[in-house]
Amino acid sequence: MKITAIPQLYRNLKRWREILAVLRRYGLADWLTQFRLPFRDAFKDHSGTPLSQYSREQRVRMALTELGPTFIKLGQLLAARPDLVGPSIAEELKRLRANVKPDTIEQVRATMREELGDDYEDVFRAIDPVPLATASIGQVHRATLIDGTPVVIKVQRQGIQRTIEQDVEVLSGLAQLAQRVDTLAAFSPTDMVRQLAPMITRELDFSRERQHLEVFDEMMTRTHSDVRIPKPYKQHCTRRVLVMDELVGTPLSQFLAKLDTPANDNQHDDETGDLPSTRLGDKQSICDRLSETIASVYLTMVFDEAFFHADPHLGNLIVLENGCLGILDFGMVGRIDENLRETIEEMLVAISTGDQNRLSRLVRRIGDAPPTLNESALSVDVADFIATYGRQDLGRFDLRSALNELSEILHRHAIKLPNQSALLMKMLISLEGTLRELGASFDSLDVVSTCMRKAMVKRLSPRRRLRQARRIYLETENFLEQAPDEVVSLIKQLRKGEVRLSLEHQRLGPTINRIVLGLMASAVFLGSSLMLAMQVPPLLFPQPTFASMQNISVLGLIGVIGSITVMMWLLIAINRSGHLTRGNDD
Known part of the structure; x- marks a missing residue:
């Protein structure tokens, strides 16, 4: 650890002790489970169950939960990175939930007063004191504007910014220590924290989510008129407070459960305005329609807009009273550039055509491959992957298993994906899980193939070729302008003997x-x-x-x-x- 980190260590000494105590307890419990010792059950959870009875993946999740909001958010981000932590731990980390005590209504009002001013009560007629939902960073309350418009308010929890900033400093210090341990250095902990820490702190700024809501609302208005996004009230939004429309409907998980109830129950639901199932038809047709809409929306986000909602689980999708689909929680979104999108398209083509050599090259291109990569072993794994999934019929294609196995291959060969590629893979896995929960007779790969055909037509369009030619021309012009100066500078350094060759050893x-x-x-x-x-x-x-x-x-x-x-x-x-x-x- 650098000497410049000593002030941070002293400032966060109490938090260091707390974190190291939790890590020591779960780490020793993990070590003791390997031996049949009489005191192997000495470490227990809050319910008194010995930690040795849990799997290693469960102990990792429990440790992160006990460490608090920052580490919960870190675990949720790592759940989207099976290429870093492995599919088994990533799957377990998906179960992480913030079990935190919500702020009281007095604390919520204090935060709103700090952000909106003392006259904020002139804007809201009423605020429900019971939170609608609670997360690690914020909580959501129903409210009513002064003109009677129902809205929801997302308010940041008090003190959470200081807690996260403190924990990020501690995480940086732990990463530097872990970098000195050979078994942990393989995971590049300092690089991992450097990539993930900004994603954690970025969620503290609710103005980003407000911008996302505006962009996606405009996008859905243009592409899918039957999809609704909450509209933010910009004049009432700040970095710690987000005010937006309330989408009245039924979460998709509850909607599916109510579809299984008898007809009389459904009729009663219609009378109460809770579920429009009798108006929409039988369960099979409803699920088919919802599946087609959800898949079309998310694949349009990826292949047409290059900007996607990264968490399409059942809790973030609701069926509105008029039968439209609503999408919630835009704190986590992903962007992909044109090169990454084209690489993904080429990978899908390589899988469908069984071109293992091309897929191997694309895997190395899309990720950060280590210098010691065994290309022969990678080719064998890719060939086995294509043999399993490249010849499946559209109706039997298992996208979730294919993405999980691809993640396992990346983890096995220590190929690290960029953050946006990992977010995209997480979104696709979550999307496939949602479509499976719907149980519809709908083939997601068929929609993928349709989007692929549109993407290939777009790639061959004269407009794209013209834009590509213009970009190549500008880059070539810039290179030709700078190349002579760089060559002259190199010759001058050679004459003066100032050229130095730097060699960096790896793990010596x-x-x-x-x-x-x-x-x-x-x-x-x-x-x-x-x-x-x-x-x-x-x-x-x-x-x-x-x-x-x-x-x-x-x-x-x-x-x-x-x-x-x-x-x-x-x-x-x-x-x-x-x-x-x-x-x-x-």
Whole structure:
């Protein structure tokens, strides 16, 4: 850890102790589960259940939950990164839920007074004191504007900004420590925190979500008139308060449950205005229609707009009273540039045509491959992936399993995806799960194929070719303008002898340390042997004893024993690493 981090360490000392205590407890519990010891059940959860009875993935989730809102949000982000943590942990982290005590209505009103001014009560006729929903960063309340318009208010929890900023500092310090551990350094913890920390702090600014609502509302108005997005009231929104329309309807999870009720119950629901099922028809046709709408909306976001809602689970989708689809929670969205979108399109084409070589190249292009990547092993895994999923019929294609297996391949070969690619994969997996919950006789891959055909037509359109030619021309012009100056500068540096070649070693630290320690042990052994031979005082055994030992130098004896011990320890360590002989190079 750098010396500049000491003030941060001192400032967050209490939080450091709390975090390290939780990590130590769950870490020791994980270690003890490997042994049949009488005290392996010493660590227990809040209900008294021994932690050893939980799986490693469950203990990771429980530790993050106990550490609080920042780590819960971190876990939710890592749930979208199976390429970093592995599919098993990512799947378990999807169960993370913020089990936090909501702010009181007095605290909510205090926050609104700080953000909107003392006259905020002139804007709202009433605010429901019971939160409609509670999350790690904010909570949602129903309210009514002064003109009687029903709205919902998303208010940031008091003190959460300070807590997250403090935890992000601690996370940075933990990442620097983890980087020094060989087994953890493979995950590049400092890079991971550097990528994920801005995503956590970005959600503290509700004005970003307000902008997202405006953009998606305009998008749906243009592309899907039967989809509704909450409209924000810009004049009443700040960084910590978000006021928007209330979409009155039934969450998709409850909607599906009510579709299974008897007809009389459905008729009663219609009378109360709660569920429009009798007006929409039978369950199968309803599910088919909803599936087609949801898939069309999200694939349009990806292939046409390059801007997508990243969390399409059942709780964020509602069926409105008029039968339209509503989408909620735009705190997490993703953007993809034109190159990434074209690469994804090419990957889908490569899968459908069974082109494993092309898919291998695209996988390396879309992700950050390590220098030690085994391309032969990657090709074998990609070939097996295509053999499994590339020949499936449209009606039997399992998109969720395909994406999970692709994530496993990326994790196995340490290929890290950019944040937006990982968000896109998370969205597609969540979308597939939602469509499966609907249980409709609807083929998502058929819609994907339709979007692919549209995308290929768009790629071949004269307008796109003209735009691509213009971009290539501008880049070439810029290169030709800068190249002569760069060449002249390089020649001048060569003449002055100022050109330096920098080589960076990879993971040579332990090897160099062993070499240095071995040399030091050898030097101590040689010097100690000379001290024994020259009988350097203080001496043991002035008179001859057993085995004719006499005048043994104490310092020499200690040095010889110590150096032999170190050399034996080095030999055992090298043997355990599996690189003692040529036959263990693998």
